[in-house]
Amino acid sequence: MNYYLGVDVGTSSVKSLLMDSEGKTVGTSQIGYDIIKEKLQYAEQDMEKLWEATKETITDLVKRYPEESAKIHGISYSGQMHGLVMIGADGKLIRNAIIWADQRSEKEIQKIYDITGKDTYRGTVLNSLSTGFLISSLMWVKEHEAENFEKIRYVVFPKDYIRYKMCGEIGTDMSDASSGAIFDTKKRDWAWKLIEKLQMPKEIFPECHEAYEAAGTVNKECAEQTGLKEGIKIAYGGGDTLMQGVGNGIIRPGVLAANIGTSCQISGGFNEPLYDKKFRTNTFCHVKEDLWMLMGAHLSGGVALKWLMNNILEMGSYDEMTSLAATVPAGSEGLVFLPYLSGERTPYNDPNAKGIYFGMTLKHERAHMIRSTMEGIVFGLRTSIEIFKDLGIEYHKIIASGGGARGKLFLEMQADIFDCEIYTNQGNEQACIGAAITAAIAAGEFGSYEEACDKLVRMKDTIVTPNHENQKYYEEQFAIFRELYGHNADLFRL
Numbered sequence: 001m002n003y004y005l006g007v008d009v010g011t012s013s014v015k016s017l018l019m020d021s022e023g024k025t026v027g028t029s030q031i032g033y034d035i036i037k038e039k040l041q042y043a044e045q046d047m048e049k050l051w052e053a054t055k056e057t058i059t060d061l062v063k064r065y066p067e068e069s070a071k072i073h074g075i076s077y078s079g080q081m082h083g084l085v086m087i088g089a090d091g092k093l094i095r096n097a098i099i100w101a102d103q104r105s106e107k108e109i110q111k112i113y114d115i116t117g118k119d120t121y122r123g124t125v126l127n128s129l130s131t132g133f134l135i136s137s138l139m140w141v142k143e144h145e146a147e148n149f150e151k152i153r154y155v156v157f158p159k160d161y162i163r164y165k166m167c168g169e170i171g172t173d174m175s176d177a178s179s180g181a182i183f184d185t186k187k188r189d190w191a192w193k194l195i196e197k198l199q200m201p202k203e204i205f206p207e208c209h210e211a212y213e214a215a216g217t218v219n220k221e222c223a224e225q226t227g228l229k230e231g232i233k234i235a236y237g238g239g240d241t242l243m244q245g246v247g248n249g250i251i252r253p254g255v256l257a258a259n260i261g262t263s264c265q266i267s268g269g270f271n272e273p274l275y276d277k278k279f280r281t282n283t284f285c286h287v288k289e290d291l292w293m294l295m296g297a298h299l300s301g302g303v304a305l306k307w308l309m310n311n312i313l314e315m316g317s318y319d320e321m322t323s324l325a326a327t328v329p330a331g332s333e334g335l336v337f338l339p340y341l342s343g344e345r346t347p348y349n350d351p352n353a354k355g356i357y358f359g360m361t362l363k364h365e366r367a368h369m370i371r372s373t374m375e376g377i378v379f380g381l382r383t384s385i386e387i388f389k390d391l392g393i394e395y396h397k398i399i400a401s402g403g404g405a406r407g408k409l410f411l412e413m414q415a416d417i418f419d420c421e422i423y424t425n426q427g428n429e430q431a432c433i434g435a436a437i438t439a440a441i442a443a444g445e446f447g448s449y450e451e452a453c454d455k456l457v458r459m460k461d462t463i464v465t466p467n468h469e470n471q472k473y474y475e476e477q478f479a480i481f482r483e484l485y486g487h488n489a490d491l492f493r494l
Helices: 047-064 106-116 118-125 134-144 158-167 174-179 192-197 220-226 240-247 302-313 318-325 366-390 408-418 430-442 449-456 468-492
Strands: 003-009 013-020 025-032 072-079 085-088 152-156 214-217 233-235 255-260 264-270 282-285 292-298 336-338 356-358 397-402 422-424
Touching (some): 003 240, 003 430, 072 158, 072 430, 106 134, 106 192, 152 158, 158 233, 233 430, 240 264, 240 292, 255 366, 292 366, 318 408, 366 408, 408 422, 430 449
Parallel strands (some): 255 397, 397 422
Antiparallel strands (some): 003 013
């Protein structure tokens, strides 16, 4: 039996998962960390701390499962997308990573559009620019930290730095590169003409490969620090939303994933680079040559519940919160939550958007606040589904992923609000599983993603179906939800 290691370099933690060649999870390990917010709009992370956390999770698995770890044939990665990691000529970090949640680069976005032409830019990248994307943050560094910009030898994404520490080779994959928004998404290559117009040094953008291609092998230093065998094949890996798709078996059109993690997304895989002409969604390269992902991205998912739990209600656990929320009827008795605590990307792409509890009265209690927060998160995802429908995209099922797949109430909300049957995976760590599947393909265990997913990905027998009584309340609330941003957009900028 061969074994494969999937490493998910997330925003709030790193998780490592050991899986056998039949898809059984042997064990997992997780270490958490925080976002550094020196200013309100800033969001950074110390990549060395993320590397230390990664080493701890891997070491933990190796110690707990020594026989299986001795038979690891491949390693790959899932990673938080968009963020900027800058590496100097000495191979060391220049500064903290500026991650996807950062909002400081609004002025730089306008400058990029002024230089390149907005239509030319979006027609190449197939996306609108957002704060927290690699090129937006890189332009900010160029404008505000010239001394750091001059030191750059390579720009990569968070999971790429972890892979570099394990094998010594610098590079990135197509999914992450396209998420950096300075990429020709149709041609699957850096957007060299745009890079030239922006007067960015071409040599700082590393080689791009498909997620399943081999990047190198575990080097001596990594082996000594983690207990892994030297020489294990390492694949490039991909962005976390793509890898969650793989972990859910979504490598063909017709199925959507609804992921609720720190942020949340609706996404699907397509055999052509579909994109919204209004640029309300994102289009990125997927994990293989003939696959692209269309995604509606929402910046406040589970982080909104974490904020409510820790900063407002001072409660002890998510289980306690959801149990209380279940005592309130669908629609939270008129309380509607707009979940834009970190700005929003789909459909408004507005870093100034704010959160709102609308309709609050003396009858509302913390149970209502919790339930309306959960409903607001799912309403946000519903806006992306409506865009997908406008684009003529057909799907026959939705697979819930992340934290949104682990609780009965969240699953019921998704079925009711999406008006669709909701499926869930037998495994809980889809991003890690997707990374482990990618490692198995890189090692030659399987000849394709289709073969691997058909064999390894298994859905639960339980399917959550819509409750038509609840839907009536949700349709009323969703209509209000869709009006809230437009009526308050000007106020958000004050």
